[in-house]
Amino acid sequence: MGNPTGFLNVDRILPNDRDPQQRLQDWCEVHEHMAEADIREQAARCMDCGVPFCQSGNSAVAPKVAGCPVNNLIPEWNDLVYQGRWQEAVARLHRTNNFPEFTGRVCPAPCEGACVLGINAPPVTIKHHEFAIIEKAFSEGWVTANPPPQRTGKKVAVVGSGPAGLAAAAELNKYGHSVVVFERADRIGGLLMYGIPNMKLEKPVVERRVQLLKEEGVEFRTGVEVGRDITTAELTSTFDSIVLATGATQPRDLAVEGRALDNVHFAMTYLTASTRALLDGDSASSSELNAAGKNVVIIGGGDTGTDCVATALRQGCKHVVQLEIMPQPQLKRAADNPWPEWPKTLLVDYGQREAIAVQGDDPRHYQTMTKRLVGDENGKVTEVHTVDVVWQNDAAGRPVPHEQVGSEKVFAADLVLLAMGFTGPEAAVLEQCGVTRDNRTNVAAEYGDFATNVAGVYACGDARRGQSLIVWAIDEGRRCAKVVDAFLKG
Structure with missing residues (x-):
């Protein structure tokens, strides 16, 4: 050095x-x-x-x-x-x-x-x-479009324009194949566009890269849902290979009394509506999906929950809390979490810092389990009832939450957001493709091979590995493109 x-x-x-x-x-x-x-x-x-x-x-x-x-x-x-x-x-x-x-x-x-x-x-x-x-x-001005010098004559359809789909498209295009990316939303980027709020990733940053890919020859078709607007049979007849990069967008639901009440939404529905309203210049977005003047309860303590905290604060919520069923992480690495493992330590992220500045304390409540949601006579949610839990290992050594008697709490709630992660990819496209799914409902395809049980159809990113990091999605898109390129070249 x-x-x-x-x-x-x-x-x-x-x-x-x-x-x-x-x-x-x-x-x-x-x-x-x-x-x-x-x-x-x-x-x-x-x-x-x-x-x-x-x-x-x-x-x-x-x-x-x-x-x-x-x-x-x-x-x-x-x-x-x-x-x-x-x-x-x-x-x-x-x-x-x-x-x-x-x-x-x-x-x-x-x-x-x-x-x-x-x-x-x-x-x-x-x-x-x-x-x-x-x-x-x-x-x-060092980052410029660099189209391939020649084309192979092969065509590839990439389903999904998140980080895995974009990485696969970029690499396949470099190899000289003609790539068309299909995106059901009105803008390209998938999770990058609508899953991550502007204050973490401003959308011109995404659009800047997409424009470069267009200049390099990648074709994007928005507002096209594969399986509805175009069948997988049509893709198979038109393209030499298909890459499934649909993400793991099936949200984990909350099976409690009162789940069907109004103003209870999945976090990604809320974040998407917020970003779309911002990009469209729509200040009068749906009142149901706007936190202005409301008591907001977010169930889930991960990054998506934090993004909901920050979004609700910017919309002018009355108060926001974030419920997390897991214990609070330690300030430093525990003895059973040595380097170079990922450090499981307490992080006060941007959303929590903003809540502390506005409300005076961290919005997170740890070891808190939601028991039921209560509504008014009009069917709108008004309260979230919880109980504290402690985690103990069962006979098989698996941690299990145990409710603590007398620890019940009630949180006022005009808007409840479910940010508990995702269970896997949505089924419709996968079923129409005829691809096999594993026991986690993800597309069955081995890392490094990425091939499904259907010849010429490959899968990468969260659709294959389950909910994960953007950097893993990029890795899988790149590696999948290399495999597809070898397939196309025989």
Whole structure:
């Protein structure tokens, strides 16, 4: 490395976040920018560690063991940043990652969880360097369309325009195949467009990359739902191969009394409506799906729940709480969670920080189980009834929640959002394709092979592996494209 003692002499620093009270007045990204000199100094913290676990993400051990799923050449571009060789850095970054502007914003950074420096010190700010490299490249005009020099005459249909579908399309197009991406929504991007709110990923960032793909020759068809607007039989007769990248969009439901009450919605329905209203300039969006003036209860403590907290606050909710059935994570790694495993530690994310600034405390209530929803005479939800739980292992060693007598609570609720994850891909397209599904309802296709039981039909991303990270979706899209390319070339 250019500065072999940087990790000893330089403390970890990240860009400041905008003041919560100020950023709640808009939908812009929450982070401020860091001076280039400071970024280069932070890159000097990357050690000559011998074995860079940061870039060694492996599907066989994920998600327990951390590391970058796309195997980014992290020490190489860290050193290039330190030396100010930005154009070389972006070339190395694009070699393994089609969309670093997405992962540099919304990836939880498993690379940092596996950073060798993180054994006994704060890890290198890898994620921010990735962001800085790609944004520097766009600002300097170094990222341009690069269409393939010739076409193979083969046609591929990609179903779904999320990160896996876009990565597969980008790579297949580079190989010279003609690619058409089918998206049932009105805009391209899938989860990137409608699943992640603007303050984490501003939509011009997505549209910027989509425009480059168009210039490179990828065709996009929006508002087309495969299985309804066009049959899979039609795709099979028109295309030489099909890639299923539909995501795992079947939400996990809440089986409790009162679930059918009005104003109880899945989180993704709410987030999609919010983003669509913002992009369409529709300030008078559906009152039922707008949190303005309402007591909001979010059931689920993950990233989607956090996004709902931040969205509700920006819409002017009266109060917001987030219910999490699992225990509160520890502040530091537990003894049974050693490096380089993903650190299971407490994170106060942007949404919680904003709630603390507005309401005075963290909106999360841990070890809280929802028992029932109560409504008024008009069938609208008014209350969420809960009970505290403790987790104990059963005879088979599996953790089981046990309700605590006398711990019942009642939360006022005008809007309840279910953010409890996803159970797998939606069935309609898969059934029409005739592909086999595994015991988790995902498409049955082996990682690295990606082939389904139907000849010429492949699957990648969350549709194959279940709900996961954007960076894993990009990895699968890239690898799947390589397999499809080999199939098309015989």
